[in-house]
Amino acid sequence: MNSSPGPQSGHRVFLLRLVLILAVLAVWELLARWKIIDTFFMSQPTAILLDMVDAFRSGEIIPHIVVTLKEALAGLLIGTIAGILSALFLEKMDVAARILDPIIMAFYGIPKLALGPIFILWFGLGIESKIFLAALMVYFLVLFNAYAGFKNVDQSLVNAVKLMGARNRQIMLKVVLPSSIPWMLAGIKAGLGAALLGAVVGEYIGANSGLGWMVEYAGGMYDIARVFTCIIVLMLLMAALNSALGVFERRLLKWRPAVE
Structure with missing residues (x-):
């Protein structure tokens, strides 16, 4: 018996998800209108929607989206390649893997936020x-998953x-x-979010463009609606990139038998 969900089940899940999101937004809007929450700190959905429309209509936010996407995707590509190559090396060199394992874990345990100022000092605000920073956050996730796969x-x-x-090459x-x-x-999928996070964190620490910079600037100006606009755009970007990666994954693994 095929246990995979059918189209009707998928549509039902989508509708339930949409209803949940709309319900949360409706409650948020009502609480703001009834003055139960302070819109100075929380804003409200209608104000955020108007700000988002204005940001896209004026074109102000688009260059910053492009910058953040460039940083995240470049970091994802570099971190993925470096992680896979490192995993191949460690899989072939068992002695090196045993020597480097605690060192790799020690570096992985360093808070990446603490490294942001160092990278900006080394590479500048560009x-x-x-x-x-994005590549470093992706690197460890891909390394661990690829090594486990090998x-x-x-x-x-x-x-x-x-x-x-x-021969060895054919194998x-x-x-x-x-x-x-x-x-x-699986490592790349986890690294996708890490790449976006790394790019935004780097922009937040020091930059003159990007969505992270917009969040930092809007927060400094107490423009909470613009902060939420940038956050929602980041969420939508993550969802779109994850969907694209899912399509790529299904096409790449179409040779695998379906789970019955």
Whole structure:
């Protein structure tokens, strides 16, 4: 029996999700109108909607979205490549993996927010420092997932291919990498949010453009509606990027049998 949800179930989930969001917004709006919450600190949905329309109509927010997307996607690409290559090296060099494991975990435990000022000092206020911070946040997530994927490859399958005369390069390309793709995609999916977070944090610490800079500037001007506008745009960007990655994942893994 096929246990995957059908189209009707998917539509029902979407409608329930939409109803929940609208209900939260309605309660928020009513509490603001009834003066139960202070709009100076919380704003209200209608004010945020008007501010968002104004920000897009004037074109003010679009260049900042482009900057943040460039930083996040560049960081995601660099961090993913570096993480996969590092995982391959550690999987092949077991002694190096044992030596470097505590060192990698120590670096991973450093709060990335604390490194932001250092990167800005090294690379300046431009896009480079934000890309580096985003790449660093992605790197560890992809590294851990890719390394786990390489270690969990079915050794009986590898041995069978070896008996058929396959070389190490063929084993890597035909067995190890395809078997590890789901693990790597899981790391990339987690790294997507980390890349966006790294870019925004870098902009918040020091920048002259980007959505993080807009949040910091609007907060300093007590423009709470603009702060929420930027937050909602970031949420929508994350949702769109995650959906695009989901489509890519389904196409890349279409060879896998469906779960029954």
